[in-house]
Amino acid sequence: MARKKTTKKVTKLSQAHGKEETFEPTTLNQIWGDDGTSKYRTLDEEVYATQLAEMARTDLHAHASQIGLIPVENAEQLKKRLLAEFRKHVAQYKKPAFNKKPPLKLSKKAAKILEEGR
Numbered sequence: 487m488a489r490k491k492t493t494k495k496v497t498k499l500s501q502a503h504g505k506e507e508t509f510e511p512t513t514l515n516q517i518w519g520d521d522g523t524s525k526y527r528t529l530d531e532e533v534y535a536t537q538l539a540e541m542a543r544t545d546l547h548a549h550a551s552q553i554g555l556i557p558v559e560n561a562e563q564l565k566k567r568l569l570a571e572f573r574k575h576v577a578q579y580k581k582p583a584f585n586k587k588p589p590l591k592l593s594k595k596a597a598k599i600l601e602e603g604r
Contacts, residue, residue, distance in 0.1 A: 510583040522579035526572055534572050538565050
């Protein structure tokens with residue numbers, strides 16, 4: 487008799503990396519305290535996507551004009567453009583801080599070995 491294999495599907499994975507997320511300001515407004523929520527009222531993509539899904543076509547056109555996009559007739563294409571602009575906006579406020587590591591202290595023998603490839 488042949489046995490049927492049952493497989494379990496993982497629906498949602500969550501992974502922790504243990505790194506402290508620190509972000510560095512990129513504009514003067516950010517240095518003065520702007521957190522980026524004034525333009526879209528949120529920095530969460532899921533929240534913004536649900537806001538777009540609840541908007542009527544006229545509301546989408548008005549929102550696109552307010553953001554600085556030229557509204558198009560196709561509502562789905564307009565939503566994609568608005569989401570792309572939203573992602574650009576969020577990326578400006580989420581620039582990771584660069585932590586430069588000090589150079590490694592190598593022994594003379596190890597440094598000599600590494601210099602052989604030059």
